[in-house]
Amino acid sequence: GAGVSQSPSNKVTEKGKDVELRCDPISGHTALYWYRQSLGQGLEFLIYFQGNSAPDKSGLPSDRFSAERTGGSVSTLTIQRTQQEDSAVYLCASSPIGSRKANEQFFGPGTRLTVL
Amino acid sequence: QKEVEQNSGPLSVPEGAIASLNCTYSDRGSQSFFWYRQYSGKSPELIMFIYSNGDKEDGRFTAQLNKASQYVSLLIRDSQPSDSATYLCAARNFGNEKLTFGTGTRLTIIP
Numbered sequence: 001g002a003g004v005s006q007s008p009s010n011k012v013t014e015k016g017k018d019v020e021l022r023c024d025p026i027s028g029h030t031a032l033y034w035y036r037q038s039l040g041q042g043l044e045f046l047i048y049f050q051g052n053s054a055p056d057k058s059g060l061p062s063d064r065f066s067a068e069r070t071g072g073s074v075s076t077l078t079i080q081r082t083q084q085e086d087s088a089v090y091l092c093a094s095s096p097i098g099s100r101k102a103n104e105q106f107f108g109p110g111t112r113l114t115v116l
Numbered sequence: 117q118k119e120v121e122q123n124s125g126p127l128s129v130p131e132g133a134i135a136s137l138n139c140t141y142s143d144r145g146s147q148s149f150f151w152y153r154q155y156s157g158k159s160p161e162l163i164m165f166i167y168s169n170g171d172k173e174d175g176r177f178t179a180q181l182n183k184a185s186q187y188v189s190l191l192i193r194d195s196q197p198s199d200s201a202t203y204l205c206a207a208r209n210f211g212n213e214k215l216t217f218g219t220g221t222r223l224t225i226i227p
């Protein structure tokens with residue numbers, strides 16, 4: 001079946017502009033995660049959605065970042081007033097069951113964001 | 117101190133040898149541990165997870181966990197050039213779904 005898809009694959013924007021990044025998880029996966037990976041760095045957790053529960057937003061770096069998940073499926077990560085330090089690859093992942101002790105997160109191909 | 121630490125490498129290992137990748141964690145609440153492989157320009161893919169002390173083997177891969185010493189390792193036997201990638205260690209606390217990743221170790225298998 002189809003994996004996690006993300007769009008756009010690349011986004012170049014000017015400092016101060018808003019951007020929206022989209023994630024389409026694997027069908028039936030109830031858990032959805034956003035991470036970002038800066039050059040040469042590991043993955044940094046941003047936000048987690050599980051079913052209809054309130055999202056875990058503990059990783060969002062500032063109030064310029066927000067995310068929503070509509071209908072328990074597609075998610076959009078929005079960055080307002082982008083800054084150069086927001087440049088990174090933004091990765092989305094989904095998993096089938098969020099509450100198991102060990103669950104695999106399936107990653108999408110990522111969106112490479114460049115803020116000029 | 118980062119919650120999950122890895123030697124960034126690069127780690128070079130001759131083809132056919134055993135590659136040993138190490139990871140330490142600081143949060144004793146961490147219960148599950150994951151090894152992801154990430155090829156350059158690609159997204160991470162899960163290799164193994166472990167949550168019990170001891171060894172867990174899957175093909176050429178063995179994950180080792182020592183909760184008392186707070187370290188996790190991944191051994192790759194009979195290393196192949198296709199194993200050349202960055203290996204990310206991640207930890208997860210019980211009841212918390214997010215993964216905390218290390219910065220990764222870049223592994224190069226020399227033919």
